[in-house]
Amino acid sequence: MPAAGVAAMQVDVFTLFPEWFDWMRRPRHLTNADLDLRAFNYRDYTPLSAGQVDDSPYGGGPGMVVRVDVVAAALEAVYGLPATRIRTQRPVIVLSPRGRMLTDGVVRELADAPAITLLCGRYEGFDERVHVLLASDAICMGPYVLAGGEIPAMAVVDAVGRRLPGALGNQASLEHESFSPTLAGGTEYPHYTRPAEFLGESVPDVLLSGDHGAVARWREAHQGPAPGRMS
16 A cells, blocks of 8 residues: 555556456565556457457468557557557556566666556567557567567566565665666675575675674675676
8 A cells, every 4th residue: 555645656557368467466565565556458448349359460471460459449448548648648668579678777767657558469469550659668578589468567567566665674675786776787695594504505604704894895796797797
């Protein structure tokens, strides 16, 4: 629940499988966050008969393509605006291998928005006019192909949600974690806890020394490099 006087960030997901997102209302960091997560099914709003949402591609070829008129109808039904105007009110993001990579910087950017809309494709993806006319952005998980946009959308929700007020017990921890500017885009140092020895592998002595300066130096020395700067 959002704090008193604080509006929750609204994240809307358009998908053929809205039930897949039910679990995201259970993790503590998301249930505690100022996050209003909603999921909508394209089939509930399609103007076509028998719940049709896709069609064969012009020019031939394998697979099916999610129709632009179906996506537009869903957006208009939910927001009560012409589909082409919605992206002027909030980011409308296609999950696509053609999008910009989902990085810590992109997550921070999205977390500052009061609301975002995520469009999940299936089959061969969306009619190109979804990108041109309806969306304001496109995001990619990595250089590989998934069956649909649902898993990338979940990654966006999880990564953005944990940056919202209330998600973590100590929000300051967000500023000293992997890929943060504090670590120059690198990864965190290794973490240890009890037991001090397990199967012959011991916790480094410096972490047991009580010397906070030495611990800080050890942690700095054991931070990982930023992606693309591997030695």
